[in-house]
Amino acid sequence: MATESSASIFSNPAYTGATTGSNSVKAKRNLGQQDFMNLLITQLKNQDPLNPVKDTEFISQLANFSSLEQISSMNTNLEKFLAEQQKQSAAVAVSMIGREITDVSGNKGLVTGIVLADDGVKLVVNGKEISYTDVREVRNPRN
Numbered sequence: 001m002a003t004e005s006s007a008s009i010f011s012n013p014a015y016t017g018a019t020t021g022s023n024s025v026k027a028k029r030n031l032g033q034q035d036f037m038n039l040l041i042t043q044l045k046n047q048d049p050l051n052p053v054k055d056t057e058f059i060s061q062l063a064n065f066s067s068l069e070q071i072s073s074m075n076t077n078l079e080k081f082l083a084e085q086q087k088q089s090a091a092v093a094v095s096m097i098g099r100e101i102t103d104v105s106g107n108k109g110l111v112t113g114i115v116l117a118d119d120g121v122k123l124v125v126n127g128k129e130i131s132y133t134d135v136r137e138v139r140n141p142r143n
Contacts, residue, residue, distance in 0.1 A: 036065050089121045090114065093132050096123060102137040103130050110141060 040061065047053050093114040101123065102108045109125035114132075116122075122129035 033065070033069065086116070086121065089132055090116055093121045093123060096135070096138055098141065100139050100141050101125060101130075101135050103134045104136055105134075 040058065043053065044058075096111045097113060098111065100108060100110055103125075107125070107130070111123045111125055113124040114121060115124060115129055117129070119131075121132040123132055123135065124130075
């Protein structure tokens with residue numbers, strides 16, 4: 001009986017990533033809370049009655065899954081925060097267009113534009129990109 005239920009779970013394409021048809025694309029599927037509960041219930045139904053799983057093991061599994069969900073949620077929130085932070089940095093960088101800046105290396109020049117790069121906001125100064133975080137001084141241009 002245990003083999004039959006276990007085989008149906010692990011032969012399910014949703015869990016194994018297997019696909020049918022020659023042109024099908026593998027669907028990326030993350031196991032969620034419902035999947036975890038289904039596996040836990042299946043484990044309970046198919047446990048050896050002479051050697052049952054201890055309740056502390058189930059509590060530990062639930063606690064681990066809860067921690068994983070909280071970490072995942074925190075990661076999502078952190079990604080949103082970082083995206084907002086980059087937007088805010090871009091807004092400040094836009095306000096530097098037309099101003100003279102000095103970077104950490106002592107290079108000076110007029111900011112003519114900005115670039116939103118993967119590694120942060122860059123200012124275009126004298127045709128070169130300078131990291132927004134490397135700016136040490138901002139001043140109005142001399143006329």
